[in-house]
Amino acid sequence: MQAKKRYLTLFSAGACLILVFCFGGIQVPLARGPGRRDDRGVAGHRPGARWRHFPGSLQPFRRWEQDWSDDPDEHASPRGNRDANSGLYGGKRCRMDSCFNFTLCEKNGFKVYVYPQQKGEKMSESYQNILSSIEGSMFYTPDPGQACLFVLSLDTLDRDQLSPQYVHNLKAKVQSLHQWNGGRNHIIFNLYSGTWPDYTEDLGLDIGLAMLAKASISTENFRPGFDVSIPLFSKEHPRTGGERGYLKHNTIPPYRKYVLVFKGKRYLTGIGSDTRNALYHVHNSEDVVLLTTCKHGKDWQKHKDARCDRDNAEYDKYDYREMLYNSTFCLVPRGRRLGSFRFLEALQAACVPVMLSNGWELPFSEIIDWNTAAVIGDERLLLQVIPSTVRSIHQDKILSLRHQTQFLWEAYFNSVEKIVLTTLEIIQDRVLRHTSRSNLMWNSLPGGLFTLPQYSTYLGDFPFYYAKLGVKPYTKFTAIVHVVSPLVSQSQPVMKLLVAVAKSQYCAQVIVVWNCDKPLPAKHRWPVTSVPVIVIEGENKVISSRFLPYDTIPTDAVLSLDEDTVLSTTEVDFAFTVWLSFPDRIVGYPARSHFWDGSKERWGYTSKWTNDYSMVLTGAAIYHKYYHYLYTTYLPASLKSMVDQMSNCEDILMNFLVSSVSKLPPIKVTQKKQYKETMMGQSSRASRWADPDHFAQRQTCMNKFASWFGTMPLVHSQMRLDPVLFKDQVSILRKKYRDIERL
Amino acid sequence: MYASGKYSSRGPALIPRMKTKHRIYYITLFSVVLLGLIATGMFQFWPHSIESAADWTLDKRSVHDAPLVRLSVSSLIPERGDLSCRMHTCFDVYRCGYNPKNRIKVYIYPLQKFVDELGVPISSTGLSREYNDLLSAISDSDFYTDDVTRACLFIPSIDVLNQNSLRIRETAQALAMLPRWDKGMNHLLFNMLPGGPPDYNTALDVPRDRVLLAGGGFSTWTYRQGYDVSIPVYSPLSADVELPERQPGPRRYFILSSQTAIHREYRAELERLKEENGEALLLLDKCSNLSQGAASARKRCFKGQIYDYPQILQESSFCVVLRGARLGQAALSDVLQAGCVPVILADSYILPFSEVLDWKRASVVIPEEKLSEMYTILKSIPHRQVEEMQRQAHWFWEAYFSSMKAIGLTTLQIINDRIYPYAARTYEQWNNPPVVKWSSVNSPLFLPLIPPRAPGFTAVVLTYDRVESLFRVITEISKVPSLAKLLVVWNNQNKSPPEESLWPKIGVPLKVVRTKENKLSNRFFPYDEIETEAVLAIDDDIIMLTSDELQFGYEVWREFPDRLVGYPGRLHLWDHEMGKWKYESEWTNEVSMVLTGAAFYHKYFSYVYTYKMPLDIKNWEYTHMNCEDIAMNFLVANITGKAPIKVTPRKKFKCPECTAIDGLSLDQTHMVERSECINKFASVFGTMPLKVVEHRADPVLYKDDFPEKLKSFPNIGSL
Numbered sequence A: 001m002q003a004k005k006r007y008l009t010l011f012s013a014g015a016c017l018i019l020v021f022c023f024g025g026i027q028v029p030l031a032r033g034p035g036r037r038d039d040r041g042v043a044g045h046r047p048g049a050r051w052r053h054f055p056g057s058l059q060p061f062r063r064w065e066q067d068w069s070d071d072p073d074e075h076a077s078p079r080g081n082r083d084a085n086s087g088l089y090g091g092k093r094c095r096m097d098s099c100f101n102f103t104l105c106e107k108n109g110f111k112v113y114v115y116p117q118q119k120g121e122k123m124s125e126s127y128q129n130i131l132s133s134i135e136g137s138m139f140y141t142p143d144p145g146q147a148c149l150f151v152l153s154l155d156t157l158d159r160d161q162l163s164p165q166y167v168h169n170l171k172a173k174v175q176s177l178h179q180w181n182g183g184r185n186h187i188i189f190n191l192y193s194g195t196w197p198d199y200t201e202d203l204g205l206d207i208g209l210a211m212l213a214k215a216s217i218s219t220e221n222f223r224p225g226f227d228v229s230i231p232l233f234s235k236e237h238p239r240t241g242g243e244r245g246y247l248k249h250n251t252i253p254p255y256r257k258y259v260l261v262f263k264g265k266r267y268l269t270g271i272g273s274d275t276r277n278a279l280y281h282v283h284n285s286e287d288v289v290l291l292t293t294c295k296h297g298k299d300w301q302k303h304k305d306a307r308c309d310r311d312n313a314e315y316d317k318y319d320y321r322e323m324l325y326n327s328t329f330c331l332v333p334r335g336r337r338l339g340s341f342r343f344l345e346a347l348q349a350a351c352v353p354v355m356l357s358n359g360w361e362l363p364f365s366e367i368i369d370w371n372t373a374a375v376i377g378d379e380r381l382l383l384q385v386i387p388s389t390v391r392s393i394h395q396d397k398i399l400s401l402r403h404q405t406q407f408l409w410e411a412y413f414n415s416v417e418k419i420v421l422t423t424l425e426i427i428q429d430r431v432l433r434h435t436s437r438s439n440l441m442w443n444s445l446p447g448g449l450f451t452l453p454q455y456s457t458y459l460g461d462f463p464f465y466y467a468k469l470g471v472k473p474y475t476k477f478t479a480i481v482h483v484v485s486p487l488v489s490q491s492q493p494v495m496k497l498l499v500a501v502a503k504s505q506y507c508a509q510v511i512v513v514w515n516c517d518k519p520l521p522a523k524h525r526w527p528v529t530s531v532p533v534i535v536i537e538g539e540n541k542v543i544s545s546r547f548l549p550y551d552t553i554p555t556d557a558v559l560s561l562d563e564d565t566v567l568s569t570t571e572v573d574f575a576f577t578v579w580l581s582f583p584d585r586i587v588g589y590p591a592r593s594h595f596w597d598g599s600k601e602r603w604g605y606t607s608k609w610t611n612d613y614s615m616v617l618t619g620a621a622i623y624h625k626y627y628h629y630l631y632t633t634y635l636p637a638s639l640k641s642m643v644d645q646m647s648n649c650e651d652i653l654m655n656f657l658v659s660s661v662s663k664l665p666p667i668k669v670t671q672k673k674q675y676k677e678t679m680m681g682q683s684s685r686a687s688r689w690a691d692p693d694h695f696a697q698r699q700t701c702m703n704k705f706a707s708w709f710g711t712m713p714l715v716h717s718q719m720r721l722d723p724v725l726f727k728d729q730v731s732i733l734r735k736k737y738r739d740i741e742r743l
Numbered sequence B: 001m002y003a004s005g006k007y008s009s010r011g012p013a014l015i016p017r018m019k020t021k022h023r024i025y026y027i028t029l030f031s032v033v034l035l036g037l038i039a040t041g042m043f044q045f046w047p048h049s050i051e052s053a054a055d056w057t058l059d060k061r062s063v064h065d066a067p068l069v070r071l072s073v074s075s076l077i078p079e080r081g082d083l084s085c086r087m088h089t090c091f092d093v094y095r096c097g098y099n100p101k102n103r104i105k106v107y108i109y110p111l112q113k114f115v116d117e118l119g120v121p122i123s124s125t126g127l128s129r130e131y132n133d134l135l136s137a138i139s140d141s142d143f144y145t146d147d148v149t150r151a152c153l154f155i156p157s158i159d160v161l162n163q164n165s166l167r168i169r170e171t172a173q174a175l176a177m178l179p180r181w182d183k184g185m186n187h188l189l190f191n192m193l194p195g196g197p198p199d200y201n202t203a204l205d206v207p208r209d210r211v212l213l214a215g216g217g218f219s220t221w222t223y224r225q226g227y228d229v230s231i232p233v234y235s236p237l238s239a240d241v242e243l244p245e246r247q248p249g250p251r252r253y254f255i256l257s258s259q260t261a262i263h264r265e266y267r268a269e270l271e272r273l274k275e276e277n278g279e280a281l282l283l284l285d286k287c288s289n290l291s292q293g294a295a296s297a298r299k300r301c302f303k304g305q306i307y308d309y310p311q312i313l314q315e316s317s318f319c320v321v322l323r324g325a326r327l328g329q330a331a332l333s334d335v336l337q338a339g340c341v342p343v344i345l346a347d348s349y350i351l352p353f354s355e356v357l358d359w360k361r362a363s364v365v366i367p368e369e370k371l372s373e374m375y376t377i378l379k380s381i382p383h384r385q386v387e388e389m390q391r392q393a394h395w396f397w398e399a400y401f402s403s404m405k406a407i408g409l410t411t412l413q414i415i416n417d418r419i420y421p422y423a424a425r426t427y428e429q430w431n432n433p434p435v436v437k438w439s440s441v442n443s444p445l446f447l448p449l450i451p452p453r454a455p456g457f458t459a460v461v462l463t464y465d466r467v468e469s470l471f472r473v474i475t476e477i478s479k480v481p482s483l484a485k486l487l488v489v490w491n492n493q494n495k496s497p498p499e500e501s502l503w504p505k506i507g508v509p510l511k512v513v514r515t516k517e518n519k520l521s522n523r524f525f526p527y528d529e530i531e532t533e534a535v536l537a538i539d540d541d542i543i544m545l546t547s548d549e550l551q552f553g554y555e556v557w558r559e560f561p562d563r564l565v566g567y568p569g570r571l572h573l574w575d576h577e578m579g580k581w582k583y584e585s586e587w588t589n590e591v592s593m594v595l596t597g598a599a600f601y602h603k604y605f606s607y608v609y610t611y612k613m614p615l616d617i618k619n620w621e622y623t624h625m626n627c628e629d630i631a632m633n634f635l636v637a638n639i640t641g642k643a644p645i646k647v648t649p650r651k652k653f654k655c656p657e658c659t660a661i662d663g664l665s666l667d668q669t670h671m672v673e674r675s676e677c678i679n680k681f682a683s684v685f686g687t688m689p690l691k692v693v694e695h696r697a698d699p700v701l702y703k704d705d706f707p708e709k710l711k712s713f714p715n716i717g718s719l
Helices: A002-043 A064-069 A078-088 A103-108 A125-135 A170-175 A273-281 A308-317 A320-325 A342-348 A379-392 A395-413 A416-432 A439-443 A493-502 A543-547 A569-581 A626-633 A637-646 A650-662 A675-681 A683-690 A692-709 B002-017 B020-065 B129-140 B168-176 B264-280 B311-315 B331-337 B368-379 B383-401 B404-419 B427-431 B434-439 B467-477 B520-524 B547-559 B603-612 B615-624 B628-640 B658-662 B664-685
Strands: A112-114 A149-151 A186-190 A211-215 A228-230 A258-265 A288-293 A327-333 A352-356 A477-483 A507-514 A533-537 A557-562 A591-597 A602-606 A620-624 A667-669 A719-723 B068-070 B106-108 B113-115 B153-155 B188-191 B212-215 B253-257 B281-283 B299-302 B305-308 B316-322 B341-345 B457-463 B483-490 B510-514 B534-539 B569-575 B580-585 B598-602 B695-699
Touching: A078 B264, A078 B368, A112 A125, A125 A149, A125 A416, A228 A416, A258 A273, A258 A320, A258 A379, A273 A288, A273 A327, A273 A379, A288 A308, A320 A327, A327 A342, A327 A379, A342 A352, A342 A395, A352 A379, A352 A395, A395 A416, A439 B427, A477 A493, A477 A543, A493 A507, A493 A557, A493 A569, A543 A626, A543 A637, A543 A650, A557 A569, A569 A620, A569 A667, A569 B695, A602 A692, A620 A626, A626 A650, A637 A650, A637 A692, A650 A692, A719 B547, B106 B129, B113 B168, B129 B404, B153 B188, B188 B404, B253 B264, B253 B311, B253 B368, B264 B281, B264 B368, B305 B311, B311 B316, B311 B331, B316 B331, B316 B368, B316 B383, B331 B341, B331 B383, B341 B368, B341 B383, B383 B404, B457 B467, B457 B520, B467 B483, B467 B534, B520 B603, B520 B615, B520 B628, B534 B547, B534 B603, B547 B598, B580 B664, B598 B603, B598 B628, B603 B628, B615 B628, B615 B664, B628 B664
Parallel strands: A112 A149, A149 A186, A186 A211, A211 A228, A258 A288, A258 A327, A327 A352, A477 A507, A477 A557, A507 A533, A667 A719, B068 B113, B106 B153, B188 B212, B253 B281, B253 B316, B316 B341, B457 B483, B457 B534, B483 B510
Antiparallel strands: A557 A620, A591 A602, A719 B695, B299 B305, B534 B598, B569 B580
């Protein structure tokens, strides 16, 4: 009983206490209420206050009277203003508007001149690669009078005074250049600047009005819209071609063995050491493995701290490559300089980079949306945020980040040539202004180097963005027939071909490219068709003229035909419906294959019937008109003239081009089986095909092309697309594409 | 109220331990306490609302009654803005910290009225209508916090939208007096009209330390990229005028110039253009005969003819937005609203929200120098692009320009994206208008990647109790060269799978998983046992597929890893009579689905199927015990926007004569049910994602006159 009473008192006391507290709780704010309003005036803020919309008549922020009275002539002449700007904003405050002479680019377009190399001037391999990439590009001009941009032949890549690559007396050498003009319209490439201990971004020369294409540039020194931030690349970075990304599989779930890894030097003291010194806090030696070593430089023992021995031991336990390939995220902390090699390594390895480098203007930040391929962290929040952030990133996001790393790596970073071309294209975009690439062109497949805005600024005119924009290609095609032999009879195959093709419900127009030595035949000699037939005399009668982007092509799709091709209307119709599903590839009939000839150490070409193929001949193929434009402008004159001289291999080159853009094989559709036989029996082409030289030439072409592309872009396919009911044992009346089966 | 809830939940645990009489005692006591608490709550609630009501009426007057703060001449003046400021140098990110919602907290200072020593206010307008709208919108948003200690961003209530109405020095002093000023760290100012005569600076002239400036009219020299936010100049017409919706398309005029304050140099140039191109250009100016004032702002004139503004903007394809004394022009907003493509001539101008908006898709930027070439430049733009730009322009206005609220929240979102970049809105989210968002696709597996053959595929066999047939299927599939593993999903909860010794001996690992519930969707579960990307879903009665057929199917899947690759194809059709979708099987020339009785697909899709399929569809499929394959087809097409790939001639899984025995009626109810599924799914997805194609994939040499033994896949089965 006693116990119960005790309980009772305790309970009541508790209840009373709570009651008092609750009443007290309201008493206090109530009492404080009026007082608080007073102190609002003093303290300036009141906890719990919400901004309230003040109703009633407030004045607008600008009044019409004021607007009207802004006398247009009161402010200085805009033309005068523009001139004033160029005097006002030089040096560190350079912008295109003030430090670049656009008029140089107007006459001849965006052309780049490289100063001739002086004897005895030493030059690093990397800089040589940069210069030869420019010289091999479509921008190059050997005439300084035509140029709009000038590139030094003095190696400016390494401006670290302690480096053996450092070029002395650069300042004077630069000033003595003929076209220097205070640096106007010049671009200077640089990878390293400054040196121990402070690593400033000073180049040790007066760049004047020149643009900088610089690695590890800080936002502070970066002149937006004028400089270009380039990635730090190593001496071994290939000049052309370049390795593909390492991503081969999309495992689900997408997590790899490690969540986050890093392996690198620790500086202990000085600039850039803080972040790396703090990494061990986050390291857990399970899924977050952040390793540092103190062993670098000669006298590391001197600066050694308490943790060094433990860190060094741990460091040696792990293999960097193994970590790189098996981690979902890779930490990219700043080094002495802002950028580090870790960045490109992670990108290639599809290890999503986690950036920890405050103030680094990321490579090509002007055009690349890095949020889609990297996690941009803040050094200040290393401990608080980084581990929890990377763990919270959703699976889908990881997949798309990973894919984007691969896309960006292959589109802009995997060779010196890509890095240089991207730099030049960025500057060209600024020069051309209204004909420049949109963000989508840069940040989605196939990337800015393959989408030339001079072709069109409308995304829907390219074969790549239909799905992104939710639009469809125009459902008609233009047939382009390449004619090399004279018209002799109405029963000639080309006549039949014209009639058959024009009958297709999808045909909008027929263009005959007349590459025959004989004069153009009279209009009435061409067959009468329901669609217009335009005859164009081929430019110089060379074979490449069949791939010119004629303005008279009103459609997205082009059906490219040889004069001796035999096709029925049904076959054409079917191929076109297939192309609508694959607008970025070549869709056609006769297929060929390539293979690696190990004994001769070169690529081989075969026209045999095989179980797979990697090319579809353009004697009968549908593809997007844009590839005509790319063929004409993107490919170097050397390859095109080689093709023209031989009158051969143009189809192989087209396949190389399309596959290097799409990274996919062409598509073969079914055809009547007599195609091959008729082709062999024909007069004009037969000579060409039967010629043993012809075949040998094609073999040579393959290898020439592969060396220019720096890699073999062709991809094999093992399938052919047939109509759904093809050769099925069912009434022919049910089938839409009957003719394909009839022999 | 909170406390009482907690208390009562504890009560019952005590009671059972006491005797009845005591219990009554306690209950009574408890009830009293409870009642007391409720009463307390009521009290707490009532006075509070009374107080806030009083507050409201008070605030209603308080624009003028806002507490007065007197500045002394000597009070501190902040430094001029620091041009080198960036987020990592001038912004204290610790205040924002890690936050599971990834959203910054924004605090707004209460309204104060600042006057100098003589009692003259620092601003001629005080709080403007627009700034009031802006602040209310922010305080109503999820960004807002009233707790100054938790805030990451501070917004002063000092209105600096228009520099013309400010006393520069005093405004700066007022800013420095804000209690959390701290050199302007994490403070955000909104300014739309910077500078003043005669040289019109392009950024606010008020000294402001490290303040983050949201300014209209930045030039590339004053804009601190990645720190400041470029905002539009709000056009008050937006609130007053509602323009009718105009579809993109051709317009009466090609180019229209409607600004009134154009420098005479430029006006002369425009007039020259007009002479050259005549009717295509319409060159408007203010009406000289109308009295000045707000009404005249809505009229424009050309040679005595009066046009309504901004309505006239809808009549032109392109509208010129020329710089005036300032770079930022309110006309840009009017032009976008009208769905007219702005032609922006303002060198070095940082376009509004250019950090996130892709202006190349909505506008044409021409250097001022090229004004005379404007006509030729614009003529070279393809029609389809003009239409897209018209749509895009209007969408930008609607989403980011239309109100002070839109402008304010967009600014905050941009800053938010910088602080939490890993949770930032994507390019598509910022730039795609709703119609594109609906019709476009964004698959995370977008890379053209042909996976290597080597890892092979995992076959997942769904079975209930047909052991004999199952064993046959297992034996058959085990002959496929690229099979890596076999997974049997035992969907029968009442019966155990046969003993291990009874299973067929095969060359690859065989695993059996037992399910908790007999669901068809169990076949699509992303089991951990599936270690390959490629999954072959196969029924326990599919014994007719040859090893060549299956291997070929896998090869085709490698070429199309983001699609469903299957054997019999099916089609959906629009039934015009019934006005709904219809399911069609066999003998069609087209395909839009493949059956998953045997189909290859990426494991990613089992994961999406299991975790992201709309619940509606999952339930439907569970209650009907049907259509899980149609649902899978919908899902994949919706993610990728691509059609499935039908391989080989195979048309059905059962022998062709079997259906005849089953009887026509059964077949028909089946068809009706499948049609219902399609209609249901289309309504849940809100669209019909399936794509129709007319092709199937066969081996390159299929049916070619070629020695069979040289073909890779000679044994491709029949129908």
